[in-house]
Amino acid sequence: MKTIEFKLTAFTWIIITLAVTAWVFILPLQAVATILVVQLAGLLYVKHDRMTLAAIGGLAVFTGMMVLLQLLFGSSLEVSLTGGLRMLVMTMAFLCMLATTRIQDIAKTLVDRFHLPVEYAFMLTTALRFVPNFLEDSAITLDAQSCRGYSNRGSFLKHMVSYVVVIRPLVMRAVAKSETLALAMELKGFGKNTYKNMPQEPLTIVDFLALLLVVFLSSYPFWAKLLK
């Protein structure tokens, strides 16, 4: 499984990620739940470091909050849970893509194969690159906080309070980083030729097989009707 995932090109990963966002609405709920299990198993097999676990944990907490919000606004438990599951599977698809594909490959594919303007591709990839950086920085800042005698042990509320303390330093750092990045881009002559010199990733047999699976699952509403 590890070999297959690493052999998939950025193009295939983008298609899979986009397809998953469609699948969560067209496939039966059991199939969506199965996709989640496959995503989790695959992701933890490929990467089981602290950052990945933190990302999965963060997504789970965010999903829980979304479910709670839906309940508060009067949705039924079933609808809220279904909505939460769909959102989780969609975001997990992005996480799987990020865990297995280099960000510069994603950018190049978006420009070359999807004809996205360079500026938009760069904006997207910068935002994506920001996520692991932000997680890493927040882990260090929480560690620094703990080393200074502030215990993170205790209730969920206490955890949330400790996060509130570190949000501001992290945002300040992010702003400083974006300024440095903008300067560095200018100095390096960022423009339409930015991704031109990177080698193109050729599609392999594994990519074609994966794309066939995407077509098969995406056409579920048609062949499900035929089978009835």
Next chain:
Amino acid sequence: MIEAKDINFAYRRGVPVLKDIECTIKDGEFVALLGHNGSGKTTLSRLFMALDHPRSGQILIDGKDIVNLEPADLADKIGYVFQNPDLQILADTVFDEVAYGPRAKKLTEANVKTQVEAALAAMGLSSLAGGYPRVLSFGQKRRLGVAAALALNPRTLILDEITNGQDAAEQTRMMEYLKAINEERGVTIILITHDMGIVRRYAKRTLVLTDGELVFDGTPQDLFEGGEHLEAWGLRRPVVSALGANFGVSAATVDELCAHLVKGDECDEDD
């Protein structure tokens, strides 16, 4: 006292970062933790502070296993200064930044004030107490990190590459302060650094890690004058030791070297 007993650690399965580390750091020692980039120095120091826990083996602080402790439990025993000073700034003024630890430990405001002022004075930051910490220079931020660790009066200080980005005068001032608290107050210093001149001059003991293994445990003099594995370990002999070796003498500072060479006379050169 910090004891590492047969420590093994890995961030990812199958990629060991520390292998069978066995060492004891006694109270009052001045230890330099050395090695090439990625050798495991920072990881070992993180284990001492309970920021991570070993996959196997034990870390004992004063004879007590810290496996169930978190860094906050050790904060008044061990002060830890991170490599990147930007990521440890939590407050809006220099004073509040240093006061963060004492306040987290719920000291009275009078005690907080006393300890913060002493820590700021020690690091030469008193005049900046009301300033905004994020606009300080890199070197000042580093000193702020050390002041924040000092404010809890820890018995051990772990300092991760704190001399980087400091000018020569500030570097000397900081190291002389660390030397003084080590000699006068018996504070244990564990210094992670790539500056071999500082190691030769200030450390009393060196631990060298290579690819996660502890390959040397001895005095800086033995390390730099034994010397045959230094390059393989990613270390370089300090200039003063290299020069001294050419003349067949052992010296930690330029003054010492000159004194040897001119048979006891003081040298005017500043090191």
